[in-house]
Amino acid sequence: MKALLEMLRVLLSGDQKADRVVPPSGFTARLTVFTAGAMAFLAVFSLALALATGRLADRWSAELARTATVRISAPDGQMQAQSQAVLRVLETTPGIKSARVLTDAEQRKLLEPWFGPDLPVDTLPIPRLIEVVETQDGPDIEGLRLRLSAEAPGAIFDDHTRWRRPLIDAASRLRLLAAFSIALIALSTGAMITLAANAALAANATVISVLRLVGARDTYIARAFVRRFTIRAFLGATVGTLAALLGVILLPSAAEEGAFLTGLGFRGWHWILPLLIPFLAGIVAFWSTRAAAFRTLKGLT
């Protein structure tokens, strides 16, 4: 822990002597800055996707969880009586906010995509639908089902579970994929920086050899590379993050209906999260370069 704090102190304060012993490198510097920038850009959008799908899953879950449908299939003569019985049951059930029978026009509209606009709903044996809005706590589903079966044998309570679950599962999978993408981006950043660090270490083999021979410890040599790559990754990631945030800000604003693509952005305190990406890139670069440097130095006498 003490060594780590010392490394951080040196990283932040800088060590001009250690810095200048390694000559400025060209392509590895540009490669690191570009990689960190590009990866940060992608990470911001993955993060936005993860947060948006999370919000979507929550919304679908909340909205669908608060509504249910009672479907009544009964002979013509009993339909009205069973509907009234169901409404009475629902009105006296705790956890039910409201319940109403869908009109013929509403039912026709629901069936219109499949049967066209001229469907004679009143002449066909179509089940009667009752829309149920639940309170936040919701009813005791099993108890309600038992009461409905006793009062109206043709009534079936549907809490939308079989619709809701796949939708929520899909949104959750998307969120998982986005999180996995962020992890992959972090690993790829680490791998790219390791490659760049290895290239820089190989290009400076003579410098390292001279430093070892004049009595430099591994930490002294590693520090020069680690600090350089950490700062480059941080700066690159800062530029990438800012560019991506600008892209997110310029996205069309989310519609009230919550269209998925237009809702791809940050809300509230979530805006803080992308600002952490440059620091994460710096941490990834710090450990990648440190590991690469010590691995290389271990092979030298």
Next chain:
Amino acid sequence: MIELASAAYSYGGGDILTDLNLRLAPGSFHFLTGPSGSGKTTLLRLCYMQLLPSAGNVRIFGNNVHEMTRDEVATTRRRIGIVHQDCQFLDHLSLTDNIALPLDVAGRDAEAEMGNLKELLSWVGLSAQANALPPQLSGGERQRAALARAVIMSPDVIIADEPTGNVDWEMGLRLLKLLVELNKMGKTILIATHDLNLIRNAKSQISARVLRIHNRRLQLAGADL
């Protein structure tokens, strides 16, 4: 200071050096000679831990090289001044910065020791080249700069590999004079060279032991030197 006991070094299955026995006493002056490819540089590298013996023991300042950590190797090297045949400088740093490098890596303030540094540059005759980059220096200047870097930490031992190999006779004598001066200050010197005239010249000034590598073994050179 440096002690080799039945030390050997093998590479790729073949023996490069075998049954090496050597003890560098404090303040001693040793020459190491032998034909090209005989293993002089290898022996020197064993002495400053760039190579580890494949058999036997090498002890530096009383420590077995096989038991030293990497940090201990680094700090031990600060007590050994090394002059390479090819000098090995950091070409992007000025001569002054190169000579001050051992101070920097040891965490000492080179700025505070600028007085010593200037004195050292003057001692090796390189005051005018203080700000020059290594590629701008001649062979002799590079050798003298390497010697200055080797002694900046006031090491106990100075190991030089063909320090006069790339310079003319006059410059070789000048370098030898510097090494003799260091020896008179109490430094232990080990020089690998195939220049027998240089050895003869040194023996006329100081008491030096001459070692020779023959058939991969180290032996005391005969009266022909």
